[in-house]
Amino acid sequence: MSVSEQFASDNYSGVCPQAWKAMDEANRVDEAAYGEDSWTQRAADGIRALFDTDCDVYFVFNGTAANSLALASIGQSFHSVICHELAHIETDECGGPEYASNGAKLLLGQGPDGKLTPESIEHLVTKRTDIHYPKPKALSLTQATEVGTIYTPDELRAIRATADQYNLNIHMDGARFANAVAALDVHPSEITWKAGVDVLCFSGTKNGLALGEAVVFFNKRLAEDFEWRCKQAGQLASKMRFISAPWCGLLEDDVWLKNARHANACAERLASGLAGLPGIALRYPREVNGVFVEMPEPIQAALRSKGWRFYNFIGGSARLMCSWATTTERVDQFLADVRELVA
Numbered sequence: 001m002s003v004s005e006q007f008a009s010d011n012y013s014g015v016c017p018q019a020w021k022a023m024d025e026a027n028r029v030d031e032a033a034y035g036e037d038s039w040t041q042r043a044a045d046g047i048r049a050l051f052d053t054d055c056d057v058y059f060v061f062n063g064t065a066a067n068s069l070a071l072a073s074i075g076q077s078f079h080s081v082i083c084h085e086l087a088h089i090e091t092d093e094c095g096g097p098e099y100a101s102n103g104a105k106l107l108l109g110q111g112p113d114g115k116l117t118p119e120s121i122e123h124l125v126t127k128r129t130d131i132h133y134p135k136p137k138a139l140s141l142t143q144a145t146e147v148g149t150i151y152t153p154d155e156l157r158a159i160r161a162t163a164d165q166y167n168l169n170i171h172m173d174g175a176r177f178a179n180a181v182a183a184l185d186v187h188p189s190e191i192t193w194k195a196g197v198d199v200l201c202f203s204g205t206k207n208g209l210a211l212g213e214a215v216v217f218f219n220k221r222l223a224e225d226f227e228w229r230c231k232q233a234g235q236l237a238s239k240m241r242f243i244s245a246p247w248c249g250l251l252e253d254d255v256w257l258k259n260a261r262h263a264n265a266c267a268e269r270l271a272s273g274l275a276g277l278p279g280i281a282l283r284y285p286r287e288v289n290g291v292f293v294e295m296p297e298p299i300q301a302a303l304r305s306k307g308w309r310f311y312n313f314i315g316g317s318a319r320l321m322c323s324w325a326t327t328t329e330r331v332d333q334f335l336a337d338v339r340e341l342v343a
């Protein structure tokens with residue numbers, strides 16, 4: 001069986017046609033290097049228009065770099081960053097945020113469904129205030145979370161109120177920001193700057209690009225000298241237009257949102273098809289493009305031997321991810337295989 005249209009990860013998918021077309025257009029004539037080109041200007045303006053505010057926008061290669069550099073820019077080496085214990089910055093970035101900030105420590109909080117609560121933030125901030133402990137300076141929220149859930153605008157505002165109380169900057173890991181916007185059906189500003197987010201790492205890769213994440217500073221003061229930070233970290237693409245042109249392809253006609261809606265709808269089809277099958281249960285509510293499901297080990301093994309790929313996550317549940325490229329036919333094939341195995 002081919003690897004295509006799998007459920008292992010949204011980044012198993014390829015490049016969506018609109019992004020590919022923009023890349024092709026950007027390839028026709030020479031353009032200035034290092035982000036001084038017209039595509040990069042257009043993409044950054046497009047992101048400002050999308051968020052309906054005058055933010056500072058930078059493009060980097062991947063999510064680890066975006067998160068690490070953004071976090072490094074909103075604190076000092078002696079500061080700490082509060083995040084959920086399941087946060088990608090803690091579990092999957094090989095210490096990148098700590099490295100980029102020359103040692104800022106991550107403080108791990110808890111909360112149901114992968115979401116930090118104001119209480120857990122408050123607990124971490126007030127637990128120690130002495131000079132021997134790294135001073136909390138930032139909060140990192142993943143939207144949508146690593147377990148496929150979303151922070152509502154109300155939840156974000158409640159967290160902002162706590163952050164205000166303790167003078168914390170808010171970073172948002174938006175690896176699946178598009179999926180969260182699609183699921184909540186809100187304007188992107190409602191879950192970012194209007195809810196007090198200072199900097200957003202907005203993923204293009206998981207939405208349908210080959211590569212490229214936008215680091216969006218709503219709090220422009222924090223972006224001071226960010227371009228030097230990117231350059232030093234090896235994140236300034238010389239042929240920047242091949243990151244920014246595909247972004248233009250995503251932004252035009254809200255392709256980013258259509259891609260996310262499609263991925264979310266495929267996950268919903270998968271979740272409702274699995275619901276109620278004997279021995280199978282959802283581990284987390286299905287809110288975006290991932291379905292986390294408890295399945296007996298022999299069923300998982302049988303699915304894998306049929307060629308299906310998916311990761312095990314958090315206590316062994318199977319993580320099934322959908323992308324812009326997932327087809328309903330593949331979802332239905334997977335469901336048919338599961339039904340046959342549980343029968």
Ligand SMILES: *Cc1c(COP(=O)(O)O)cnc(C)c1O
Pocket residue numbers: 062063064065088089142145146173175176205206
């Ligand atoms: C995929 C992902 C990232 C980015 O990962 P890279 O592999 O560095 O691009 C960041 N945060 C979350 C929650 C992710 O799922």
